[in-house]
């Protein structure tokens with residue numbers, strides 16, 4: 560292989576025959592770091608916003624929302640649902656790192672629409688132990704965004720729940736659609 564500063568193969572590129580996908584990421588990081596200069600930021604998000612979104616690979620949050628390095632906290636999980644652990648992160652975000660606004664983003668074609676809470680039973684049958692967590696599966700994405708907004712608004716731990724908005728990202732068009740909280 561060449562040792563010159565070639566650009567990583569990027570999305571859609573095959574994993575190198577002589578390495579794992581993680582090797583490829585580490586290699587990309589070396590090039591990232593070579594061009595990186597310390598922006599001199601502290602840890603508080605510039606826009607004082609936390610974004611909670613699904614982990615879906617088709618959702619590029621920074622590109623889709625015009626975000627720059629340092630602008631926001633991003634908290635992601637399967638579904639972008641507001642679990643206790645998301646509340647934990649939001650609480651630290653607001654109380655220690657100064658964020659005030661919360662943006663919730665679900666999306667079209669989410670994997671959580673295709674499974675049910677039976678997933679926990681299946682796991683129990685396979686491994687002999689039922690997970691403590693809920694699958695948080697849903698059928699109506701708008702309703703799940705509303706439920707997430709409600710969980711944020713009713714959390715006793717958060718300082719700021721006046722600017723909470725929820726959206727559905729369309730993976731085909733790239734557009735956000737706001738969900739009426741009512």
Ligand SMILES: [Zn+2]
Pocket residue numbers: 613614615637638639666668669670671
């Ligand atoms: Zn999803």
